[in-house]
Amino acid sequence: MSNSKKIGLWTLVMLIFVPTFGFGNITTNAVALGPAAIPSWLLVSVFFFLPLSAVIAELASANNDKNGGLYNWIDSAIGSKWAYIGTWSYFISNLFYLQMVFARIPVMISWAIFGENRFNDSNAYILSYLGIALAIILTWAATTGVKKFSKLSNLGGRFTIAVTVIFIVFAFVGLLVGKPSATEFTTASVMPKFNVDYFSTFSWLLFAVAGAEVAGTYIGEVDKPKKTFPKAVIVATLLVAAAYTIGSVALCIVASPDAIQKAGLKDAGYVVYKLLAENFGLNGKVIVQLYAAILTVTSIGAYIVWMESPIRAMFSEVPEGTFPKTLTKKDENGTLKNALWIQCAILIILVAVPAAGLKSIDTFFKFLTNLSSLSLILPYIILSGAYLVYRLKGNKAPYTMFKSNTAAIAVSILLLVLGIAGFFGAGLGDIVSAETKMDAxxxxxxxxxxxxxxxxxxxxxSWITKLTSKNSSDSDKSTAA
Structure with missing residues (x-):
């Protein structure tokens, strides 16, 4: 491949930035942490996102002759068993993420049609039924082939970045032309309080910076990877940290902590755009309807692609015989229709279960955010452990960001500690606030x-599939003899 077709620095930076950054992550953590989210983004970017991206870059370069992905990265260090668990847990995290998505889409549509969220505590159960319908409809769309939705998905990524830039620019313009900040920035309000409440949402911050693994799969196509990849990792980390930090400051300028808290996880992302428009004398309802309408269309395209891509990665990386052939069967376009429908069946169960005890819509969205966050952290914990073992064995990848084993080991341990803290912290608030042992x-x-x-x-x-395959193989040998 000629250099003209190789991936350059800024293309690689965008491959890391786009799947990592999301404006919804800013509002989610603003609801949970208020102004304290601002320094939290810096801490997480420097101590988790940057080293994680570097680890991924090293393991990707060590496996650049294989299909890139978590399975091969983990397998090269600690074997196929852990590689399978890491990849499967990544797949599971996607299920919980989709569960959250199917709950958010109806809210998105409500804002687009009515300029407000018509779902409340009294009718929150309807979200589960709508989520089930969406799971079926979008699964069917994915089985028809995701290529037709890829352009819409790309448009959605660009739209998200564009409206985020617009929000940030106009938030600061408003401040410059004399509109007072809705939030009073003080040391007390901005400094995180490292208590149970903070650590119960710490995994949300880790979840927000997930996505660097996507770029690792392209290392074989990068122009001058030994120089380009580390630069891209550092630049992307700085961009992500800056976008989340500046975006959080802009959010606090536009909306007070009380307004963000009142909007809650389900509505904060729309309320702040409405408030920004009204600050400049525009019709906030119309602006937010337009924003929500475009977001709905582009997001649905992105979610259809996202329903299929982790499945494709999961079953293309794992060795043949790991799963039943029913799951790995592809059509002429390479689409795993059976796997998609089985995923849909699991999603229907996941979406339906919370409906039984659904009392508060805010509690529901917090529950879904916790599930998505802690599930995605698991594969990163395994990946960090794999890298630790890889470097302890004295291995060094073609591209190494950590030249000394001491630095590499220290980084691995840091990632493991933060990952484990995020995983167990996700449910800590519910456990501590429980009134009885049974509630805990x-x-x-x-x-x-x-x-x-x-x-x-x-x-x-996997165990049953391998056992069945082995018995079948032994039977064939016996028959042949």
Missing amino acids: IKAVGKDYGGPIVLILLGYII
């Missing part, structure tokens, strides 16, 4: 039960 046990089961059960299920499926 229920909280543990609610927050951690689903991911653990599904990961164990994946391991059992």
Whole structure:
């Protein structure tokens, strides 16, 4: 491949930035942390996102002759068993993310049509039924082939960046022309309080900076990877940290902590755009309707692609015989229709279960955010452990960001500690606030039960498949003899 067709620095930076950054992550953490989210973004970017991206870059360069991805990166260090668990847990995290997506789309549509969220505590159960319908419809769309939706997905990424830039620019323009900040910035309000409440949402910050693994798969196509990749990792980290930090400051300028808290996880992303428009004398309702309408169309295209891409990565990386042939069967376009419909069946169960005890819409969205966050952290914990073992064995990849083993080991341990803290912290608030031991046990089961059960299920499926394949092979040999 000629250099003209190789991936350059800024293309690689965008491959890291686009799947990592999201304006919704700014509003989510602003609801949870208020102005304290501002320095939190800096801390997480420097101590988690940057070293994680560097680890991914090293393991990707060590496996650049293979199909890039978590399975091969982990397998090269600690073997196929952990590689399978890491990849499967990544797949599981996608299920919980989609569960959250299907709950958010109806809210998005409500803002587009009515200029407000018509879902409340009294009718929140409807979100589950609408989520089930969306799971079926979007799965069917994915089975028809995702290529037709890829342009819409790309448009959605560009739209998100564009409206974020517009929000930030006009927030500061308003401040410059004399509009007072809605938030009073003080040392007390900005400094994080490292208590139970903070650590119960710490995983949300880690979840927000996830996405660097996508770029790692392209290292074989990068122009001068030994120089370009480390530069891209550093530049992308700085961009992500700046976007989240400046975006959080802009959010606090436009909306007070009380206004953000009142909007809650479900509505904060729309309320702040409405407030910004009204600050400049525009019709906030019309502006937010337009924003929500475009976001709905582009997001649906992106979610259709996202429903299929992790499945394709999962079943193309894992060795043949790991899963039943029903799951790995592809059509003429390479689409795994059976796997998509099985994923849909699991999603329907995941979406339906919370409806039974749904009392508060804000609690519902917090629960979904916790599940998505802690599930995605698991594969990163395994990946960090794999890198630690890889460097302890004295291995060095073609591209190394950490020249000394001491630095590499220290970084691995830091990632493991932060990952484990994020995983267990996700449900800590529910456990501590439980009034009885039984409530605490229920909280543990609610927050951690689903991911653990599904990961164990994946391991059992793999074990049964391999056992069946072995018995079938032994039977064939016996017959031949």
